[in-house]
Amino acid sequence: MADYYELLGVQKSATPDELKSAFRKMALKYHPDRNPNDATAEAKFKEINEAYSVLSDPDRRAYYDRMGRAPGGSPGTPGGPDVNFEDLFQDLMGDFLGGIGGFGGIGGRRRQGGRDIQVELSISLEDAAKGAEKIIEFDRPAPCDQCQGRGADVGSPVDPCPACQGRGEVRFQQGFFRLSRPCGRCAGKGTIPRVPCAKCSGTGIATRTEKLSVTLPAGIEDGTTRTVAGYGEAPANGAPSGDLQITVKIAEHPLFKRQESDLHCTIPVSFPQAVLGAQLDVPTLDGRVRMRIPAGTQPGHALRLRGKGMPRFGGYGRGDQIVTIQLEVPTEITAEQRALVEQLAATMGEDTHPQRRTFLEKLKGLFD
Ligand SMILES: [Zn+2]
Numbered sequence: 001m002a003d004y005y006e007l008l009g010v011q012k013s014a015t016p017d018e019l020k021s022a023f024r025k026m027a028l029k030y031h032p033d034r035n036p037n038d039a040t041a042e043a044k045f046k047e048i049n050e051a052y053s054v055l056s057d058p059d060r061r062a063y064y065d066r067m068g069r070a071p072g073g074s075p076g077t078p079g080g081p082d083v084n085f086e087d088l089f090q091d092l093m094g095d096f097l098g099g100i101g102g103f104g105g106i107g108g109r110r111r112q113g114g115r116d117i118q119v120e121l122s123i124s125l126e127d128a129a130k131g132a133e134k135i136i137e138f139d140r141p142a143p144c145d146q147c148q149g150r151g152a153d154v155g156s157p158v159d160p161c162p163a164c165q166g167r168g169e170v171r172f173q174q175g176f177f178r179l180s181r182p183c184g185r186c187a188g189k190g191t192i193p194r195v196p197c198a199k200c201s202g203t204g205i206a207t208r209t210e211k212l213s214v215t216l217p218a219g220i221e222d223g224t225t226r227t228v229a230g231y232g233e234a235p236a237n238g239a240p241s242g243d244l245q246i247t248v249k250i251a252e253h254p255l256f257k258r259q260e261s262d263l264h265c266t267i268p269v270s271f272p273q274a275v276l277g278a279q280l281d282v283p284t285l286d287g288r289v290r291m292r293i294p295a296g297t298q299p300g301h302a303l304r305l306r307g308k309g310m311p312r313f314g315g316y317g318r319g320d321q322i323v324t325i326q327l328e329v330p331t332e333i334t335a336e337q338r339a340l341v342e343q344l345a346a347t348m349g350e351d352t353h354p355q356r357r358t359f360l361e362k363l364k365g366l367f368d
Pocket residue numbers: 161162163164165166167168169183184185186187188189190191
């Protein structure tokens with residue numbers, strides 16, 4: 001496996017923006033549309049995507065820097081982002097065309113890219129354990145389909161914005177510096193529709209609900225963020241779309257608490273079970289498991305079910321399930337049961353409770 005930084009042609013110290021720009025350049029170069037029937041280009045394209053999917057996520061990048069390999073998933077099934085190559089391609093072509101003239105040949109106008117969109121994806125612990133394919137729905141601002149982002153009603157012309165003379169930005173002086181900011185009147189587009197489009201009120205932007213399928217690798221951790229390049233806000237001016245950032249939230253489970261790759265649960269047992277030992281039905285993520293607790297099991301005692309925990313995210317195998325024994329003392333008993341317990345108590349003393357004996361001896365030492 002080639003070094004991810006080398007694949008993208010960046011330094012190890014590359015900033016997220018440098019990574020993104022390098023990724024877009026490389027993705028365009030090896031895009032299957034540009035290299036039809038070229039298996040080498042296709043393989044390279046996949047590698048680039050995998051590299052970017054790891055390096056664009058701060059946690060996964062840190063892991064890669066530390067371990068020299070990608071976290072999660074097995075080789076050949078990278079849990080990378082679903083990149084819409086159509087969009088990517090158009091973004092890049094847009095960048096290219098925007099560089100020559102564009103918008104009435106006004107040079108030096110910076111093209112504002114779309115903002116990133118953040119969404120939260122809530123999944124169950126079971127999904128996190130097994131890995132899952134989820135459809136997410138999110139609202140995405142994109143060029144209005146009725147006016148193709150022009151903001152003008154069908155047949156209506158657009159005029160250069162009078163506030164910025166079509167530049168899309170207004171310049172102002174601050175101290176020694178000449179600065180500019182996007183024009184508020186035309187929202188940076190440089191044009192004003194004569195008759196505004198009814199659907200988007202002339203903004204050129206309409207928000208629509210998008211659906212996207214995301215693959216979550218087995219063992220994914222709460223709070224993990226995935227970046228799907230090019231699925232953020234799509235500006236009306238044809239500038240590159242932002243990214244979609246999906247943060248995974250794992251819902252609380254009624255029985256299990258996760259601690260890295262281990263799962264913890266508590267099982268209540270009765271006094272006779274703890275004294276005599278018992279066979280318990282213990283729930284695990286794989287279904288019920290019979291577990292024997294030995295005679296004389298103490299409350300708070302923890303038993304380990306090896307390999308019944310979560311898959312190790314960015315590692316191999318699974319963690320353990322740790323079962324903590326809780327002693328349940330009955331609060332309501334029948335007269336008959338009470339008589340039996342009293343009978344039992346009469347036969348029990350310090351001989352049957354060595355811990356209590358030790359405790360009483362310590363007390364004596366303190367107060368005598
Ligand atoms: Zn303007």
